[in-house]
Amino acid sequence: MQPMPTLCDLVIVGAGLAGSLVARRMAEAGMRVVVLEARHKVGGISARGGGLAILGTPEPYMELMERVGREEPAQIWLLTQRNLDLLRSQADELAVEVRRVGTFRPVWGDAAARALQKSVALLSADGFAASLEDATELGLAVGLQTQDDLLFDPLLLVEAALEHPRITVQTAAEVKTLEWHGEAWDIWTGDLFVRTKALVLAGGGHVVHLDAGLAAYLSTMPLQVIKGVTDAQGLSHPLILDAGRVLALTVGSHWQLSSWLSAAEADPWARLTQTAEQFCPEIRVVERYASWVARSADGLPVVGSLPKSPQLYTVGGLGPWGMSWAFVAVDHLVAMMLHDAELGLLDIGRFARD
Ligand SMILES: Cc1cc2nc3c(=O)[nH]c(=O)nc-3n(C[C@H](O)[C@H](O)[C@H](O)COP(=O)(O)OP(=O)(O)OC[C@H]3O[C@@H](n4cnc5c(N)ncnc54)[C@H](O)[C@@H]3O)c2cc1C
Structure with missing residues (x-):
């Protein structure tokens, strides 16, 4: 030292x-x-953390627009796009591997599917590459697919x-x-x-x-994490569920699910395990812990x-x-x-x- x-x-x-x-x-x-x-x-x-850096906010674009107005969502997404560029160049400079993985954000129910359709139309009007994809394989109707999201080891x-x-x-x-x-x-x-x-x-x-x-x-918010193992194949893309409140991805041989469910949620762990089982019925949970992040x-x-x-x-x-x-x-x-x-x-x- x-x-x-x-x-x-x-x-x-x-x-x-x-x-x-x-x-x-x-x-x-x-x-x-x-x-x-x-x-x-x-x-x-x-x-x-999972080390997934995404384009935009996990909150649906329409909802973001309802909250902050018509112009600001594009500015916010542009900042995250710049973030991905900076991450890539910083990682290159430091010789740290970065993988382009994309993410998939499936939704439940007709109303959410319609809202997602509108979000995709607005996103493309604002110049962002996000598409609507079939999610029947996951037992859901549709999902938002982005391609440029990056995975790295923080x-x-x-x-x-x-x-x-x-x-x-x-x-x-x-x-x-x-x-x-x-x-x-x-x-x-x-x-x-x-x-x-x-x-x-x-x-x-x-x-x-x-x-x-x-x-x-700033206030602090709790996060719940579970890690599980399974013989099943890993996810082809990280999944962002429940309007960005749950992230599921495979890290090495593990599945990792993290959630930032509200404090009002009766049992966030049970909900998280249930979500894991929905996508991977034979998952065996081997670790779970809670953590905190600061949020404005x-x-x-x-x-x-x-x-x-x-x-x-x-x-x-x-x-x-x-x-x-x-x-x-x-x-x-x-x-x-x-x-x-x-x-x-x-x-x-x-x-x-x-
Ligand atoms: C399980 C989990 C999974 C996540 N996955 C993702 C993901 O996939 N994608 C994503 O975008 N985000 C993810 N996040 C969120 C992301 O990890 C955080 O937003 C980010 O790491 C915060 O970085 P930071 O540098 O601000 O804080 P930290 O990484 O927490 O660093 C703060 C450091 O400051 C130190 N410190 C604090 N107080 C003091 C003090 N008084 N004196 C000296 N040192 C001090 C702490 O010990 C700590 O080392 C995840 C979070 C968790 C918990």
Whole structure:
């Protein structure tokens, strides 16, 4: 491990996907960066995730339009398209394998099928490649098929991103207090002190504990995950079910299903197991666990500088579909920090304006 510098240019709190990508980009821009990670290893929730980055939002396009108006859905989808481009180029640069898998989003019932038809028409009017496909093989009528979605191993990407001569990573270093004293931030973990000119909070679901202001922008939501084994063939495409609340994919020899069902759901585990059995009746569940992600009120990431806190930035609220946002959110943050660029839809200031 390299010795801790006395005054560094930038400290990143959290070595998940977001923190590691910021560290890499800022190190490439010439900064000396220290990454402080609470756990004994890097990767965070990102390393446990499925590693599927999708085009657009899992929420049907029509529903998104009803919620945010006619123009914004296309802007949101464009951001995720840019995310896929950035993911591909970052992975190329770091020699991490990325697979183009596409995804399939089947729907239940006639009303949902009709709504999906309208969504597909609107998507193609807005220039996105998504098609309506037959889903009778899955016991359902139709589904939305996208082709450009990417699958990768987030842990490999995190580890490769942090491998840079200007990045120092300190694990088992949970940041407990931050204090601005006029020119720099003083940061304490249990047994470490670091002084830095600037600070990025990228602590995922835990970030709300570090800055009281962030709790006003983000809330944490639970995710349930089951892993199962079966002799049956794996899925040809990852499946996005229940308007994006359930993701099913095969990772190596395992089936993995994750869900972010609402707290009102009586027994999310039973529901998830039932869903698994619907697609793979002979599945044997071998692991299940719960996790947490941070989410903003409108479901978009929050990026930017924190009000009234000089040189304090965040990239968070990546939510249950964080792989579809991490690269573009980090790109926006870096452009803002280095070139004062606008943050557009992802700007944390959108909540203050409301
Ligand atoms: C099981 C599961 C499957 C998922 N699958 C997908 C998927 O297929 N596709 C998709 O798009 N999204 C998926 N997600 C969501 C996605 O993983 C998250 O949105 C994303 O990983 C969040 O990245 P992050 O860098 O913000 O947070 P994290 O990866 O959680 O990183 C935050 C890091 O900060 C550290 N930290 C926190 N507080 C402190 C502190 N005070 N001091 C120091 N360090 C601190 C944490 O230990 C952690 O390492 C999944 C999530 C889960 C749980």
